[in-house]
Amino acid sequence: MEELNDQYLQRRKKLDDLKAQQVEPYPNKFVSTFSSAKIRQQFGHLQQEAEDSTVVVLAGRIMTMRLMGKACFATLKDASGRIQIYVRKDKIGETEYTIFKTLDMGDIIGVEGNVFCTRTGELTIMAQKVTLLSKALRPLPEKWHGLKDIETRYRQRYVDLIANDEVADIFRLRSKAIKTMRRILDEKEFLEVETPMMQPLAGGAAAKPFITHHNALDIDLYLRIAPELYLKRLIVGGMERVYEINRNFRNEGISTRHNPEFTMIELYQAYADYNQVMDLCRELITTVVKECTGKLEVEYQGNTIVFAGDWKRMTLLEAVKEYTGADFITPKTLAETRKIARDLQVPFEDQDSQYKIINTIFEELVEKKLVQPTFICDYPTELSPLAKNAKNNPDIVERFELFIGAQELANAYSELNDPLEQRKRMEQQLTQRERGDEEAQMLDEDYIRALEHGMPPCGGLGIGIDRLIMVITNSASIRDVILFPQMRPEGK
């Protein structure tokens, strides 16, 4: 345990004193009848110096105290907000007041009393009774500046939530966004399902997995990098419309946009193609933005993002041409492609194919410019082993990615349902894997067996929930929208 400071010791002493006076510092339960928000709602009409005789019971954490001899104003914080209480010696009694005076900021108390409005117009509870519900042994951060230290905010999110009211707002919004998505999909008769997080093969995306071990079976298992292949097995099974909202795990770097575990919604709709999925994607996001922010415009990191109206749609090659000037719509040789990449100062490997280089150019130079909602379509087949070919071009698949605020928010395609083609693609991935591409996909024989039973034509979509929440809460870092972001362990 870390060294104990004076304030901790002081509070420990107060704890002992309370026990000596037969005051239970950690009682089992407390029944409250009001929240701070409910009090504001029900008594907010009270004029200055007006009073209501209704008795309210409320619990919360003491955030500030203004002690004046025989009376004290304090601010309580509960899940719904803050409210002032007024504790007077002549109202609660001498012994009780003596105990009250020993309480500290950070302590959790219950208050019983009636509501009035002060001379200065602040809605306040006149306490008739105060009950200690939990003694806090550690001091609160500074009451005015809150907790600023970013490292402490992430490592000790509980302190962050106590000290900085706006933090909980972000997570309330996050919850609302997810509920909204569930509601929309439920209305469309999608079935919410849960598929394995621990998989014998990590499929469905190009990413490095975490590996764990099952002792009884004595096998290694992967934490999933995507639920895709399982959800599509359900489409084979006839579920027709399914979605899953849960964590994926990717064993990669940590940045303002990447956390090793992150939340995705993935959905699959039988008999749909990527164009229908595109409409659904837009509906989901605009509805979430509208219901969470009340508007269809969002300020994000200095830009105004407009969700109303049609969203820009362009092919990958069109986007590369528009934002870099490099024209691959007119076919180029590999040598010409390499030269263009060098001229644009985009790095590539000798074994990279032409489309891989074009994709790198896109990632390096184009993504950062896609601030307004933009659908990028028609990806190269070799980079999309689970997507169905475009009708007239075997090099291209029916796929789109959605970019908002210069980051990828969604990925979707018309799902490949030809088992023979799927086997060929997975075998190509295996070859790339053997050549050292750790992110190439694995060959999943059971998945191909499932396709061999016949999967209806199907559209699939994945939306990165964390990044969507970043946009609607104007958060610069993914850590601001994840309650407990991954951190290196504290060295002691």
Add this chain to the structure above:
RNA sequence: GGGCCGUUAGCUCAAUGGUAGAGCAGAUCCCUCUUAAGGAUAAGGUUGGAGGUUCGAGUCCUCUACGGCCCA
């Protein structure tokens, strides 16, 4: 992985290479309409860690831990 920046009291922040300070919080006292309450008094530090340079290091150098930003 590379570059830059940061780490000082519980919290928020100061401090030309020359005695480590302030505000809040905490302690004691005064105070029954305060709201960053107010007034008085006293206290609170191994400056992230380990080395080094120097008469003298929070400050300069090296290493290291953790974090932030940018790049890959």
